[in-house]
Amino acid sequence: MTAQIIDGKLMAQNLRKELAEEVKKLNKQPHLAVILVGNDEASIIYDRNKKKAAEDIGMTCDIHHLPEESSEEEVISLINELNNDNNVNGIIVQMPLPKHLDSNKIIEQIQANKDVDGFGFYNMGLLHSNNKNAFIAATPQGVFYMLQKTLGDLSGLHTVIIGRSNIVGRPLASLLLNNHCTVTVTHSKTKNLPELTKQADIVVAACGIAKIVKKDWIKNGATVIDVGINRIDGKLCGDVDFEDVKEVAGFITPVPGGVGPMTVAMLMNNTLLAYIKQNTSL
């Protein structure tokens, strides 16, 4: 058996087309502000992709690039300026931040109704209590979208998530639970990890260890979603050993071309949502 590939690039392209149609109907262009501190190479590329995606959809996007040595006060002062600017609908601070900055403290400065990354405590709290008004982080939302498009109703399916980060594992666990999945969250201290993943209908790998997931970890026909972005000898690869696992999985995402493009599209979706929320008086 060879797994069917879930084409994240194509799904993201279709979603971006739908978003562009929605944006055309508005009388103003939604605006995303991206704050990038320092010169992390991957972050610079990610943010360039976000700006291009926003502009292709008909939104506007500014990257506010601050020097590596910027102080907490300088970053917070920029956030306050953007919070108070009615032309700005969404604000994100690209992670990781330089070590001397407290990311929790900085994220908390973003007004909740502009927190399109959904990283702030308010939006996290809404998501964890199954409140529909939450901004949900883009990567978990992208994973959920791909699962729904591929499998339909996810009720009762057992998902094993590898990784408990605030950006992926934890919000994804809540999102799946809110949609009636049975969820197991595993991490670096989990015992007998392959025994757990082998029971899963869906495995989501988000632990940042190159090709750790092998075919003997996966039940026949299971769906495998790879959130990892690693490099081996300069070549991009995920947390799943793709060539090995595709022999047993029913569906599998590739790296690149899987979750990555969906993350960017979902951030645009959140920015459009922010615009609509801010311009609708209820």
Ligand code: GUN
């Ligand atoms: N770093 C890795 N993923 C993300 C993301 O989704 N948003 C931001 N702001 N930074 C990240």
